[in-house]
Amino acid sequence: MLLLTCPNCGNRNVSEFRFGGELSSRPKDPSALSSTEWANYLYMRNNVMDAQTEWWHHNAGCGLWFLAERHTRTNEVIKTYPYAKRNA
Amino acid sequence: MSTSKTPIKLTPLHSITQRLGVTFTEEQGWRIPEVYTTEEDEITAARERVVLADETPNGKLLLEGDHAESVLMDALDLDPLQVNEGRDGIYCLRNDLFFITTPPGREVRAQKKLTTVSAASEQFVTVTEVTHGRAEIRVIGPASQELLSKVCGLDFHPAAFPNETAKQSSLAKTTQLIIRRDIGELPAFSIIGTQSLGVYVWDTLIEAGREFGVVPIGRAALAELIKG
């Protein structure tokens, strides 16, 4: 993966992007969480050796934060799409 | 209250051009280089090699919002912004973000109109003038594609980067909006980026263009080139 497809700008060198980590979402009601649950949200990652959905930011381009499905072993990017289309 | 001087707008490249001992002219409150060497030499350099022109005074607006496009269409209907005529241009950066460039001074009217239209539309659209925040360097000439290929990973071939299209990318490790705006047959690219990096980008382009004989050109030569 030295090419990454920004859903907005198309194929670009990966050096134009910043990695944003695994897709995880902030709990809706943090005050309802136990310390362990809160710590899990903050620090625990799945770190799979498989296809993983992750954040990328086109920081040297249009500024879009988007999602990429990438295989962590082969580095193959299966697809990229805007966050708004994550359930499509 | 007392002021001694009339406000004058300076581009971020002013200190460089000043050092080069150019003659200045004023346009819409901006002090800009008129001629560096001679108009003829600068035109020849643009036609045969590659040149840089400081076009920072061009008006620049951002139009943001999910309904930005419809506001833009309404504004064009009411009173054309003269898109693609002269040097105005509207470029879609994201489906909810448009970049509008105007000749110097015309951004005031454009901003007023877009603000009025968006207010009338009752859509959430934000119009922001960013002229002062961006340096604009035009790279003009047959060697412009090759020069830019030394500082940017984009493919500048016309098939990959057609005229009147815009791309945001990394140029010399900085984020720039690059618009291809050929002058007749001459390939030309406007490099638009944060003004505090203007001097750095200018110096980098001069350095990268040395092998092609790059020189800066002033307003006079640029106007002549555009006239054709």
Add this chain to the structure above:
Amino acid sequence: MRTEHDILITPNRLHPKGGEVIDRTTTIRFTFDGVEYTAHPGDTVASALTAAGVQVLSRSFKYHRPRGLLCCSGHCPNCLVQIGDEPNVRACTRPVEAGMEVRAQNVWPSLNRDLLSLTQLGSRFMPVGFYYKTFIRPQKLWPLYEHTLRHIAGLGEVHIDTPLGEFDKQYLHTDVVVAGGGPAGIGAALAAAEAGAQVLLFDENPTLGGHLRFTVPMDSSSPPEASKNLPELLEAVNHQPNITVFTDTSVLGWYQDHWLCAVKGTRLFKIRTKSVIVATGAYEVPLIFDNNDLPGVMLGSAVQRLVHLFGVLPGKQVVIVTANEDGWDVAADLQSLGVNVGAIVEERESNACSSPYRDGLINAGVPVFYRHIIVEALGSNAVRGAKITRIDEHGEISPKTTQSLHCDLIVTSMGWTPATELAYMAGGKSEYNEERAEIIPVSTPPGIYVVGRASGTHALDSQIAEAQQIGTAAAAFVGFGEVDGLTAHSPDISKPRRTSERVCVPGNKKRFVCYCEDVTDEDVQTAIAEGYDSIELLKRYSTISMGPCQGAMCSMNTIHLCAHANSSTIQETGTTTARPPTTPVTLGALAGQNMEPVQTTPIHQWHLDHGADMMVAGFWLRPNHYGDPASEAMGVRERAGLIDVSPLGKLQLTGPGVPELLERIYTNQWKNLPVGRVRYGVMCNDEGVVLNDGVCAHLNDETWYMTTTSTGATPIFEWLQWWLQSGWGEGIHLTDLTDAYSAFNLAGPQSRAVLEKLTDRNLTNKAFPYMRVRSAKVADVPCRLLRIGFTGELSYEVHCPSAYALHIWEALMDAGREFGIAPFGVEAQRILRLEKAHIIVGQDTDAMSDPLSANMAWAVKLDKPDFLGKPSLMRISTEGPKQLLVGFKMVDSDVVPDEGLQIVEPDADGRLTITGWVTSSRFSPTLAEAIGLCWLPPELASQDGAPFTIRIDGNLVEARVHHDAFYDPDGERLRM
């Protein structure tokens, strides 16, 4: 014209003939180890030295044995020399320039009498892997060992004071890249280009043509009508507009998504392509026998290059050792030039040899020894003879048939190994082909093709046909034309085999497998016996293929030796992994031009013109001071000062959703902030760690103007973009105005008087109080004024459109002259804020600091619904902070402890425990004493005046906790 003078000094130069690349009409001079030599333009350093009869060009890495030309194609280490201050130059590929100063590397005292060669006598103490085994104990002697070894080993010298070279990079985009410009590469490029694809054709030589440049007239296996000759091919390339040729350019590596890297001199190319055709040819494989590294033992292709390209013959009496038709080609070639071919030593039986030149050579009286092999090169610093012997019916050498031949040049033509690194980097798979005795590619990933000798196809007519197919297939792959049921690989293995399986002839002297690292076949046997019997382990332990040749000369032979020692097959033994770079590249080329972005404010030149000492802050250049920071600070306290704070991040937030967003990203209250007000806020991440701080102004109904720290502008913009784009963005637009506005902080008791001269806006404390924002025309320019006070004095931050920055700055300085205004820099600002005990995020806080501990609990509202960091801060609040950030004064008021020093506590035994550290410290010119901020345990920090000790240069120095600001603790001066 040859002159008598030339004859005298270039005894090995042949008579002129066609195909040469040298210009004999001009003679230039250069030196080698101080001795002057002549050359013609077009000569390489090595060809010119060879013409002059110089045979020893270098000394080997470990044993300092004399080495001379071996491959003559830039693929072996034998001709590495130092040219001026450039180390490790390959003499065989570097063109000579007039006045060049060439020197031998790593010799003492001289190349021809290198006493370091005495290391050979101790070679039994330097077995394979010796650096893992010896010089280990006693450990305290290691510095001595290291010093000595570094002197003896190694290659050229790097001169630290060498002026920086000019290097740069260029991006290229294309449909098809052809790596290698021999007949196969040219053919493939033509075919792909004719189909309509854009093609970049790379070759590492000065001109295209590959082996046709020096072998075409002699190619025995191709009928003449099948081969286009070289000029025709070059003509076709010239007329093909879709092909761009890069000569003298090595393709260094293949990376994912067909991203290639190539180097041409000082320029690095980064190439984005859709398809790659690997036409990088083959390496001729050396034979391993006693003293096989003696100068005068050369590869057949090396001799042909010297003869045809440079008109240089490196010997007078030649013995050719071969196992294929190539050796006979070389023999016929040399004989046609009038060279005395002393003997042909042919490994095969006579009936296996089908060279068309055989009868001609035999009839001319050239002795041929069938079923013979060389066992030793005779001579000390150069070849003086060859010892050959018969191979018996079992394929073993029979010592009793040994005989010596007189000669001064031994040419080996034993076989080839395809140069397929690029295909393997791309994920290609290889197999050992027993018919050809070569490891050749059998499959490649989509878009990768291999053609010509790289795919095992040697015959020219087959190469041309294969190239046509492959070029068409590559074009079709990128969308030009149809794929016609082609497989990527159709190596023509029907032709006679070119490679012998014999790689090593046993003997009793040194036999080198690896020329780069001086590894002998005995070393390989030892390593395998020690258990390093897999090819990858063997490589790492012995360092074979890890030197400058990167395996070109040694990989194939090592695989054979390893397979033989393990009694396994070549296929089972496998190959080592191919990695970039394929050929050595200078660090300068990889680094490219200096491209470090620098941000300057619109009045940068004014700062320079007024004696500013500039400092780097992030990417910004900012005035640190204008000569005397202490008096700059005093000027602000007593009169008025002006500082350029343009680098401050400035973000515009618009829309109905902004108040809710501010509530979530800041730790304090925002919904109740009226229009015209400014509030200070701290941003945390969900860990409760302080990310940034700044003020945010409510400009009008739905517009807010946020400032961040200078270095925080970009990270906070990206941080906000993330929250806005991942669910919190409803009804909010964010625009970065950092550069659209320049900002100057006018500070000091006289600042109101200064500003009043430039604006009609009512600046009285009543009309424009502390922590308010107003828009106003200043010097006829519409500006935003923020009344805030980082310095602790009455002050106005003037934000103006950036193109007017110089106008505004000069107007403020002019207006302030009568009040004694002076510019102040970052250092004075740091003093002023420290006197107020204002923290700087990133200076006084780190990646573990929360606002409760950092003395900013007043800015944290734990009772508001939810905000970033709240759950973490709730826990910290409950458990209590582990450290607190607090002010301190020194007991000895002149001692300023350095920032970062440890705060220690001696126990009863006098042992010290670290309990905290100093984050900021200055000598306060206002208070005339040393002050600072530090982290301390809560029990200590909470007692105003509590003593503690700072360790300064090993001495314990006393300081006392100081609560509140050091200067104007009630903040009266801000509100004047």
